[in-house]
Amino acid sequence: MFYDFSLYIKGLFFFFLFAPFCSEARPLRDIYKNDFIVGVALANSDLDDPKSVSIVNREFNSIVAEFGMKMIDVIPKPGIYDFYWPDKFLRFAEENGHSLIGHTLVWHKNSPDWFFRDEQGNPLKREQLLVKLQEHINTYVGRYRGRVTGWDVVNEAFNNDGSFRKSPWFNIIGDDYIEKAFEFTHLADPTAELYYNDYGLVHSKKQEAVISLVKRIRSKGIPVHAIGIQGHYSLQFPDLSKLDQAISRFSKEGINVMITELDVSVLPFVSQDVMEQGAIVSEVKKLLLNPYPNKLPDSIADSQSNRYVELFCIFIKHSEFINRVTFWGISDKHSWLNHWPVNGRVDYPLLFDREMKPKNALKRLKEVKLSSDLSCR
Template sequence: MSHAPGTHRRRRRAPRPVPLALAGALVATAAVALPHLTPEASAATTLRGYADGRGVRIGAAVGDTPLTSDASYTAVLDREFNSVTAENAMKWDAVEPSRGSFNWAAADRLVAHATSHNQGVRGHTLAWYAQLPSWLKNGNFSATELNTILKSHIDTEVGRYKGKVYAWDMINEAFNEDGSMRSSLWQDKLGTGYIANALRWAYTADPAARLYINDYNIEADNAKSDALYALAQQLLVQGVPLHGIGFQSHFEVGKLPTSMKANLKRFSDLGLEVSITELDIRIPLPASSAELTQQSTDYKSASENCLGVPRCAGITLWGVSDKYSWVPGTFNGYGAALPYNESYAAKPAYTGLSNGLDPNA
């Protein structure tokens, strides 16, 4: 999950495309074999049913509190989604609140719930500038020691869930809007090389997990996505185990970027998976019927933008219903961002997303 996205700055020229011979090699080494998904007994007309039929993921970010206390929440989650992402339970501050002392309770609960309901788990996130525990933020560690701390954390967490997490949002929000590297504990002390190191360590800990770089405001062809594209090219040429790009897709109603599908395709053309990882579409409150209709159209378009591209691995919503959405607390005056309202009634957005997932719609 991101902080409020900033405004795009002036676009710069896109980097040169990979030469055809190199592109072919990259596709050969990084090509994706999507995991077989076993359909649940639930009706084929659920979101999950459509996604299972296409061999892709339809996911939701899951909070520990509603998971353990809200039966309506889990009923929708288990009926409609074949994938879950830990909203907060796998982040540094939750998992390693003091150095070398780990708290797996909430993360383990999510993994156990997913396992018992035939859902895949997406891990989130291992190298981010935010939600770091104070011992780490304020430790003033040397580069050598910080490097050791990062490796140890990745080894421990990825190793614990080896074979239980199908993909990790390894690197989260590493870029500024102008395409420069964002200042962070990792970037400032270790330099951009921490990204390749983190990916290599995670691959060693679980070679079967798909490893992603995840960011927001990269859905369009712009300076930020150009910079990420250039980094992805570089990492692949170096043989770094990067498997996918996560497009968070926190949108405002009626403002989906027109270049989204073409932009996702250029990353797919590198041989990388592409996934929408945190989709929600916020509306100024109170939401009008026209805005809810437009939101439905936007959900359909966003899902089709990904599913219409080779190597689209799936779509994850940042939440299950408006009842627990992060949007009202982050974007003042906005809300109603998810396909289910606070009472778990399906909104027009549910139909839009269903139609985007249904190849026959």
């Protein structure tokens, strides 16, 4: 029998020549390396799950703790610090070549009530709380000085109408608590990038408030490196033209942005304001809000893939001003959207399904950069 080894050699040549360009073979982080960093939020359990670790190390190059690094996790009791999870996240990041984003230092949620009271249980006054906040930031941020890439210093400080959220931080310290938090964090680690993170930044009044905030803080020599635009989106929300305009508006003011907490819900949209109210939903309404308890129809999966592509086309357009895009979780199974605003809903918002298998949305996001026929127009 005669074998034409020249054809075999040619086959190997073309395989190794074109294999790197196969969309499914190349990791997302490499495909977008000239545009922005591609990150992912991890649950604590992901750090010890082989499937999760494999996906993270293949597709992403930045991580953030979904839980485990917030105030309530780090200081569960007055005067008692527990750095188990922050240490573990940092160790994972350093061992696997990922940047670590600290999330989050100051937030109206996950700030324990006792933090705002003295040892006798009396409410703290402004100067007392400022001292306590600086001590906390010095202890926490200082521990990871030079090792954590950046911090979400303040999270969700504004309402959608641009007014300040009336949190204990605001009520006791005043509106300069945000400025002070950035100042203290910069002093604790001058090498770390500092971010303000919020949802609803497609609303013009909220944009104005955040731009004014950044200008005020920067005018005092305190850095704000970027704004985190939370991307908890759906098939209908937001109006993509408004997202496009929001990124343009920040960039024109010299403010870089990051797309944080990105996921695309396929369920009926419930606004963040309703979520904040802890909506109580009747059983009938619950059924309407949970239309796909067993399987996602192919047509809806296709709509989600299209939506992700549309979003990424906007991100690519503004890649000069977008530092990072971070997905809020690895797989549908553990997404927070399965529990908001109705516990037990079945949502499908991420790039991997409940069996940790890649979805068509992931393939499409890779193809949009690698195929001239499918590129953004």
